[in-house]
Amino acid sequence: MHDTTGASTFAKGLHVLECFQDGSADLTMADISRLTGYDRATARRLCLTLEAEGYLIRTNRSFRLAPKIVALAGGYLASHHIGKFIQPVLNQLAETLAGDVALAVRDDTRAVYIARSAVSTARLSFGFSVGSTLPLLPTAMGRMLLAQCDPDRRDTLLARLAPQKLTPETDMDMTSIRARIDQASQDGFSFAKNEFETGTAGLAVGCGWINGCEAALGMTEAAAHFDKADVFDTALEALTKAAIGLKRQM
């Protein structure tokens, strides 16, 4: 039975690469065989190919990602002018708000940071960087991204997603989450506090589409920071303005 519309060996190899996605530093061939479910011999061939092609580095018996993968991501960032046009806007915004801001796009059921800026006086180092991912349901970013999807797409996605209790305050009720997304769609912004990580809050506004992917611009801060209404309003206004500037360039 031939399926001439795909290369299954290649797909398997990509699955091996994806094992390293969540930052798990070191994986042995045996780990990868278990994670992917492929035979040990198969996992071995794929790992060796990745090593030969410069995507993995081996030390003793464990493999790690090589920086080559970052260069590939650079292709995405360059083709969308992230360095040249987007990043300066985010730097400006971070300084204005004296905080931590990021631009994210939706990749299937998660948000991916594609640019980020923070001032050194930021109260916390959240540990996010370009390439960091966030779940869609419990974050302002994620909800704003969902709010930007057309209704069909949004329904399809929501049907595939189930809330996970990340903190005591994570909203676990899909009806309620759906309502917040609808609200975000109307308001043009979304706010979430203590739902993803206790003590932190996020505020996000829509930012158009990047090559067909919904984009959102957001700010992450200590939860208490947004308590004063004027702080919230200032941030929202600055984000909104910046988003308009960004949309013009994409």
Added chain:
Amino acid sequence: MHDTTGASTFAKGLHVLECFQDGSADLTMADISRLTGYDRATARRLCLTLEAEGYLIRTNRSFRLAPKIVALAGGYLASHHIGKFIQPVLNQLAETLAGDVALAVRDDTRAVYIARSAVSTARLSFGFSVGSTLPLLPTAMGRMLLAQCDPDRRDTLLARLAPQKLTPETDMDMTSIRARIDQASQDGFSFAKNEFETGTAGLAVGCGWINGCEAALGMTEAAAHFDKADVFDTALEALTKAAIGLKRQM
């Protein structure tokens, strides 16, 4: 003739992905077939697999990178604590120097930016981002990376590299370049001006190794900026101090 120590189909697929590395926005299947030399049918199977796995997005007949590749790069960055520990140091440094700083590692014959920070008052937007690559020979970053290689590795690399005339001032003499690298190795820093891009200069210091890859910390500025000796000295000192702080965390 079997070679059981590799998966050639997988390697071909990776080569297809690499076509998008240099920021070429859109490629058709025919483009990819030409670029890789693979039969059109082969290129098609690989492209469709990449699309199905979420790495490429198709619009009409052209493919572009999807943000998923950025999330994979995030795995590299997270496993090396770039967001949490390295980035804050770079932010601080960029503010101190009121400029554009970056941490790069060597990936074979090029430098890859793995973190970057700039203040919004920076005179120019150089257009670099995480994932941007630089040639090793005509840049301060690249020379500093080569300076950190052990002599054997350095020789092997230099034998594979040929200078390219990027500006009228690009040093094209390998003997001279080799001398500058030796100098960098002794001094602990490297400086290059107008060799990569007219009007810009770079200053870089060594920054240890990240998972076996040489790393360097550098600053990019308008060429004239470094003319005053005290500016140069201040920058060098700040870079050196920051590099020591970074090395402690890696």
Added chain:
DNA sequence: GTTCAAGTGTTCAAATAACGCACTTTTATT
């Protein structure tokens, strides 16, 4: 030092996935 468990390397015949040609269809251009 010995034992054991877990991981790794190697081989080979069988299975099957990939190949690439030839042909058709679609799309854009003139």
Added chain:
DNA sequence: AATAAAAGTGCGTTATTTGAACACTTGAAC
């Protein structure tokens, strides 16, 4: 309408991938 370039399809051939079996290495425990 005519043309060229790109994309999609089917299929016999080929060669790559597969996975079980066996051997080797490593490191921890005792």
